[in-house]
Amino acid sequence: MILVLVDHDRGELDPLSLRALTAARKLGQDVEAVVIGKDGAGVAGVVGEYGAKVLHVATHADITDYTPQASGRALKNLVEKTNPAAVIAAGSPRGNEQLAHLAAFLDAPMASDCSSITLGTPHVVQRARWAGNLIEEANVHSPLLIASIFPFSTEPESANGGAATVSEFQPTLEASDTVVRVLSRDSGESKSGGVTLTDAKVIVSGGRGVGGPEGFSKLEELAALMEGTVGCSRVVTASGWRPHAEQVGQTGSKVAPDLYIACGISGAMQHIAGMKNSKTIVVINTDPEAPILNYADYAIIGDLHQVLPALTTAVREAKG
């Protein structure tokens, strides 16, 4: 049996978990799912549709919101009770964190960001490194495989299954398991103007080539005209030119807009990792050898300070 940790935020399913369920089904064993917290019981229908026969629901008076170490303890209890061949979760911050607590409790190995899994002795996995630019093949020497699924490696596929049978259990928690938990939340640093990076259909993004904070006015003008928003590379936020909330990349936001216009961005791997899934990528760069051109659909070789104003004028005319 493969046990899949399905994540939810106060009852709302994390869509990446459907990819984890899809990946788990490919291992050729029965799939069961587990959610932590009684708010999660509502996902029985959808996890059933994606192939889980049983949904284990960890309920405990002290688990009222995300409590990562308690999740790890609950998973440990369930592993000892049901003896699965593998515990799988989405390769999300939460998925990886909860699996890491399980792995630490069991002193067992854990393979993160897997794109392929072959169960055996040892288990063999392929896992993403360098933000998906490298694939590592590795042996996992442990009876139980603990693995997270690289978010971009598996598309969710329905199994057209019926609702999973709900099975509640109460984990045996220790006081230390619930010390760190979500105490409160707020809506955070959403940008003025309404369009956020992750929602934007158009992102006009700037890098070192913009030259300084003033240069971004040209990007802002085009972004506003195209009802999009401004993004930037890490060097820009590290220089204090723009707020960190606008950073695209491995250490900022991962985005996939319809149109990504990269201006003066050379294309460090960590930036590429955050935008390569954009539908159309346009590059404006003075360097025809810039690595970002390998990921772009279209490019203009030239100085963004000349190209952008001309482009803005042309777009304005085209829009009438």
Add this chain to the structure above:
Amino acid sequence: MDVLVCLKRVPLAGGTLILTPDAKDIETKHLGFGISPHEENAVEAGVQLVEQMGGTLTLLTLGPSDAEEQLRAQLAIGATRAVLLETDGQEWDPQGTAAALVDAINAEETKFDLIIFGAESVDSAGYQIHVRVAHALNRPIVTNVKAMKIENGIASCERVVATGREHYEAPLPAIVTVRDGLNIPRYPSVPGRMQARKKPVDMKKADPRVPKLEKLNLTIAPSKSTGAEILGNGADAVPALVEVLKKIGAL
């Protein structure tokens, strides 16, 4: 306030990676080395805490003896001293690394109030060493922290998620992992660099364990793109781009 920051020496790869002939590692002959982006924020956070509250900032790494270069660079930012757990140059698996870090932390006279890691290493991103260390030391851990305050013996932390910000607290002694955006890491000053040469770096030998997550080989991930269509040079190419934008429905 005594702070420990854990670091990892990593190659500074630009836009492309090349593998060694045995496909076990990245070819680093032509690359410089540094630390992962989030770790720069970890050091900056440690320096700021010691500036505000007094105390010491210790750096800890496991890696080849060459990792002294990364420790010296970060000592120049303002750390007090460093410990290097010297390996044979091979990459260790997360369990082996965590165990060695725990042994080293337990061997220290200082009982660190706060241990800071970067949220993930740029090269491996295993997402687990910090959690394993927290369990072994029986300390609370908050991960992916993007804002932090230490008050009355409590680390008050914010984590950014899709729906906004989450607030966590961890009583000290605690462990946190931090993300880029927590602060803006400073550059070393010239006096800082001079002082760093004289700051103590304890070299200790670390005994490898048999890896349970055993790396077999690496391959370069296939790139979906076949390269960009060049529309032209400078502002003259704008009409061609406008046609593209119309074609894809952006206009």
